[in-house]
Amino acid sequence: MHLPGADTVLIRHGDVNTKSNTVKRYMEDCLAENLTALLADRSIPGEVERRWNRPLIHTDEEHVEAATATAADAFGVVSASAVRTVDTAKGEICAALTEAAEACYDGGSFAVDARRADKTLPYTSEDLAREGGTAIWDAVEDEFEPEVDLDDPDLTFGVEVREDFAFIYLEKVPGPGGLPLGAQEPVIALISGGIDSPVAAYEMMRRGSPIVPVYVDLGAYGGIDHEVRAMETVRTLSRYAPNFDMQVYTVPGGETVDLLVETMEQGRMLSLRRFFYRTAEHLASRVDAHGIVTGEAVGQKSSQTLQNLGVTSRVTRLPIHRPLLTWDKADIVAKAREIDTFTQSTINAGCNRVAPDRAETNARLEPLLEYEPDDLFERAEEAARQSELVEP
Template identity: 80%
Template sequence: MSPPGADTVLVRHGDLNTKSNTVKRYMVDVLCENLEALLADRSIPGDVERKWNRPLIHTTEDAVEEATDAATDAFGVVSASPALTVSTEKERIIEALTEAARECYDGGAFAVDARRANKDVPYSSEDLAREGGDAVWAAVEDEFEPEVDLDDPDVTFGVEVRDECTYVYLEKRPGPGGLPLGSQEPAVALVSGGIDSPVAAYEIMKRGSPIVPAYVDLGDYGGIDHEARAMETVRLLSEYAPNFDMDVYRIPGGETVDLLVREMDKGRMLSLRRFFYRAAETLAERVDAHGIVTGEAVGQKSSQTLQNLGVTSRAADLPIHRPLLTRDKQDIVAQAREIGTFTDSTIDAGCNRVTPDRVETNARLEPLLAHEPDDLLERAEEAAKNATLVAP
């Protein structure tokens, strides 16, 4: 909801405020670059300005809603508000609140949240909030009986008085939070045709790490539909990061999957995951990434018990990051829907077709090594070296 004449987006960040001044300046610069890229990618008119410790997007009234939506897709943004820019004169602020009330306030309890960074103005925040509240009340009392609730209002009229101007807004639209994308080192993200891995990739991006997407081609156990789903989820993730390369490394794994199905029964899925991890680690060395990201969660599948995760993780020396480790499936599905990566889950996942009748939930490394192909990890390294780039 925008006040009449809104022409600016106030962008707020959170974790950046915990950093040293030097690091914070760097991260705000990265955030501004990402905001500019999102606006350009979506053909939204607007100029990004770094101002009083937070970015501003100067745009038009027609585009302010789209610009706000773009801002709330930027990693590192806690919230954003479409706002009207007026002078610091109290009379002009009161006029803006009156007009906003007449146009946008049609019932429920309200509050005026006034903040004053410019201490040179001849009024206090309390004065402005009180007089602003009176103005809102007077603007609508002929239409309905307004109600004031300072603790839990239905509508909050926000006012921020700064050095040169004042911003009036009606909502704080939530963003993803986290850190600006590109402020941390990249990681290889293993993506599949399932629900979990793109959400895990999104979560690591949210902490500032660009991803290098990698898809393991399972041959006959994957198929065109499975790969198409993986590519589509990466394409959707790339909309949050238009200034980052999101081409997918396709790692050939069909021959190895066939081998595991023929030669292994118990522990087969664990050896397949060991293949994934070593391939991802080899790719990470190739692209100078600093970790591996997966969508695993404790106990979600038989291969994801704590014991099994410990065994499979030993196939790689790089850290394996699992952002969804303690998440419930329904929460992951809800987030997949929210970020747009949820797709038809009735399509069989390739690794499900590899699963043997008898699953291993409490593996030990030595017995597993005795049953898996001796050259499994060498196969993984070779497959990663032969990986090809595919545009999502």
């Protein structure tokens, strides 16, 4: 719900505010570019104004809710509100609150959340909240008996006063938070087609890192349906980043998987992951990526015990980022539903069918190397060389 006359979106960011002025300016520029791209991709009219601390989207009342929802999808945004813009004079603000109450307040409890950034104004935030609340009360008391509830109101009238304008709104649409995409270096994202890896990729994007998606074709242990699922999740992720290249590197891995199944029982899954990571390392050097992101979580699978994670991580010089490391599965599923990758991911990951009957949960590197194919790393290098870049 938005106020009548609202034609602007007020955007709030969080971690960006903790940076030095130079870094903050760079990140706000990244955010503005990303917002512009998202609006264009969704055919929503709007012009982004790069303001210190509070970027704005200028649109029209017909599209203000769509523009607000779009802004709330942008990484780095903590919340967004459809606002009506008025003068900073207290009388103008109270008059606007009177109109807002007459149009939108029809019962239940209310509160006024007033914030004043410009400390030179001749009133405090408390003054504004008190007098604004009185204006709202007076506007509706002939229709019904209003009720003030400062702790859990049914309707909150928000007022944010900046140096040159005051913004009035009725709701804050939560955003993903984090940092604007592009504020950090890119990483290789291993996308398996399961539930976890797209969520992990999203979380790295939320912290500002563009992803280079990589899908390893597992041959008979994967299949076209499995690949399609992975591609669909990347396509969904790309909607959050229309101004970034999200083509997928598909890597041939079927022959290596067959070899591991034929020659290894103990530690097979760990060697497969080591193959993945070394392949990703070769691709990272090609695209100037600075790390690898996976959907692993401590103890979720036998290959993801702390001991096994330590063994697999030693195969690469790149950092392996595991943003879901301490997440419960239920939380990962909830996030997948929230970002709309769950439906595409509900197929058993191919690597699950590679798993041996007896799982290794406490591996040591030296014994593993005795059973692992001697040419595993050469296979990884060749697989990276034969990878193909495809549209998701």
